[in-house]
Amino acid sequence: MSITVRRDGTTGTRHILKVRAHEIPVDASPDAGGQDAGPTPHDLYDSALAACKALTVLVYARRKGIPVEDIEVVVDRDDSQEREGLYRLQSTLHVTGALSEEQRAELLRVAGKCPLHRLMTEVKTEIETALV
Numbered sequence: 001m002s003i004t005v006r007r008d009g010t011t012g013t014r015h016i017l018k019v020r021a022h023e024i025p026v027d028a029s030p031d032a033g034g035q036d037a038g039p040t041p042h043d044l045y046d047s048a049l050a051a052c053k054a055l056t057v058l059v060y061a062r063r064k065g066i067p068v069e070d071i072e073v074v075v076d077r078d079d080s081q082e083r084e085g086l087y088r089l090q091s092t093l094h095v096t097g098a099l100s101e102e103q104r105a106e107l108l109r110v111a112g113k114c115p116l117h118r119l120m121t122e123v124k125t126e127i128e129t130a131l132v
Contacts, residue, residue, distance in 0.1 A: 014038060042079065046089060050075040052116035053091060060110045068107070069097040089120075 001019075005026065008014045014037040017024040026041065028034025039047065050073040061068040071094070078088040093111050095104065111117075119125075 012037070017044075042077065046075045046077050049089060049091065049114075049116050049120065052114040053093065053111045056114035057093065057095065057107050057111050061107060064106075066103050066107065067097040067099065068095055071095050073111075 004018045005015045008016050013028045013034040015026050025038030027037040054071045054073045074092045076090045
């Protein structure tokens, strides 16, 4: 699968991200010269973690018959030391339903093992960039 990003017009910094049949506008933040016409790449990175945690918890709960009603994941970013090599993400999981404390603890454990969490913390990623 390929993901493409193409500039949207000849002025400004807005681009269109295409994933399968989905299109998402992306832009730079105003302090980086953009017009905030969409999430920034950092926003998308952080959002991927939140979405993965939410989906992982929901799929697990359904499979195990855990009565989850609603899920909200909030991810807060601290990029104040990114240039020094430290990028902090704090995720908070809100789950409603008639859950026991054991089920809540189980869902928290599962959220910590979502594929993106593991990818961001345990896997070495190699990136090759070519100019064509």
